[in-house]
Amino acid sequence: MDSLASITRLLLLAALGLAPLGVAGAAEYEASGFGEIAVPSPEKPVRAEQCVEPVEVMRRDHMKLLDHQRDETVINGERDSKxxxxxxxxxxxxxxxxxxxxxxxxxxxxxxxxxxYASVKIDCFECHADRGLEQLQQGKLDSAPPAWNGNGAGLNSATLGHRLEVSQ
Amino acid sequence: MKNAAETELPQPARRGFLKGAAAAAATLVAPGIFLYRTGQAATSLDNEARWGLLIDTNALSEADVDACVSACQREHGWRAEPGSKTDAQWIRKVKLTDQETGHQKFLPMMCLHCESPPCVDVCPTGASFKRADGIVLVNKHICIGCRYCMMACPYKARSFIHETLKDQLPVAPRGKGTVESCTLCVHRVDRDGANAVPACAEAVNRGERKAILFGDLNDPQSEISRRLQELGGTRLRADMGLNPGVRYQGL
Structure with a gap:
């Protein structure tokens, strides 16, 4: 029992002695800027009040929903899903x-x-459009396909870039 | 100790999760994702229809075929990338010249959506696949870019994307390192069903004159089936027994 009491006393002393050091350390840490990393709060869309699922579901499971949906669309042709x-x-x-x-x-x-923030690299946007249909239709594209004039006149293999093949 | 920002984050209500799972009488894997569920029809394709094209080469001039190609480019947002040695081959113009008479004929050439597609046979990941309704596609999510399908295809219908792309269109996601080909305008087929008109057909069809006719080969009453029955159609390289869904007239 004696030994236990003495150990407790020692620990208490140590804790008291170190406490001021700890405070000083925290202050330094904050001053250096490392303590100020904020959880991101991305801007909410203006046009819709509610996402397709509650925010907490979307935060955790948006990747599962998208992963499931992509197979439904590619394989089963379901294109109307929310x-x-x-x-x-x-x-x-x-x-x-x-x-x-x-x-x-x-x-x-x-x-x-x-x-x-989460250091998660996604490759969705290497293939998919990274903005909405409206912005795409406004035509601010760097690499828009050649304008189609409707009757093929004035188009040649140079403007179209397709290969001519000759057989027989 | 939690900081203020952390404690404010909403957490999913676990009790609500259990209640919801019981009420749905289904196996819930994650919200919105079910192993099976009762009382709701699953949306999936059936093999009732088999979509195909009938291309009347007699009704197509060279300008018409060019219009097909540019309509496809506009619809799907592909083009010859500057400096690229390999072009996208969703659809291309083929010129046939009779060497004896000098007569020339032009036809559009694309994925023929075979009934027994060799590209599907050779794909090591299952990315090259045939939908239940007969449309042959590349599932680019699992395509590893090995290009076996390009070598297997006797019609040279597929091409590989070598470049980093930007500004792809939502209807046609495409990116570096994957193979691509004609999709039979699958986004239009999913929207309009038997009344769908692929972009190439839309570019050349005027009124009743349908140089490129889309339809259901399985339905004997469809226009494409009736025209095939009446006038016949050529399966390109029929000797290979692939039974393509795209047929030609006038060859």
Missing amino acids: YSLVGCMNCHNPASESGEVVRYEDPQHFCAECHA
Whole structure:
């Protein structure tokens, strides 16, 4: 019992002695800026009040919903689901302050904000459009396909870029 | 110790999760994802229809075929990437020249959506697949870019994306490292069913003159089946027994 009491006393002393050091350490830590990493709060879309599922479900499971949906769409042709990536981007399409298109690489992009915070690299946008249909239709594209004039006149293999094949 | 921001994050109500699972009388894997569920029809394709095209080459001029190609480019957002040595081959113009008479004929060539597609046979991951309704597609989510399907296809219908792409269209997601080909405008087929008109057909069909006719080969009453019955149609390289869904007239 004696030994236990003495150990407890020692621990108490140690704790009291170290306490001021700890406070000083915390203060330094905050001053260096490392303590100020904020949880991201991406901008909510203006046009819709409610997402397809409650926020807490979307936060945890949006990847599962999208993963399931992509197979449904590609294999079974189900294109009207509320869990489509196009649907996501139609609402969550932040316009930058200068009115330019916000790409996924931009930290302002709705998806990029949290994914940068969580260090999760996604490759959705290597193939899929990273913004909504409206922004795509406004025509601010770097690499739009050649305009189609409806009757093929004036088009040749150079403008179209397709190969001519000759057989027989 | 939790900081203020953490405690404010909403957490899913676990009690609600259990209640919901019981009420749905289903096996819940995750919210919205079920192993099976009762009382709700699953949306999945059936094999009642088999979609195909009938291309009347006599009704197609060279300009018409060019219009097909550019309509496909506009619909799906592909083009010859600057500096690329390999072009996207969703659809291309083929010129046939009779060497004796000099007569020339032009036809659009794309994925023929075979009944027994060799590209599906050789795919090591199952990315190259045939939908229940006969449309042959690449599931780019699992395509590893090995290009066996490109070598297996006797019609040279597929191409590989070498470049990093930007500004793909929502109806046609496509990206570096995957193989692609004609989808029979699957987004239009899923929307309009038997009344769908692929972009290439839309570009050349005027009124009753349908140079490219889309329809259901399984339905004997469909226009495509009736025209095939009346006038016949050529299966390209029929000797291989692949039974393509795209047939040609006038060859």
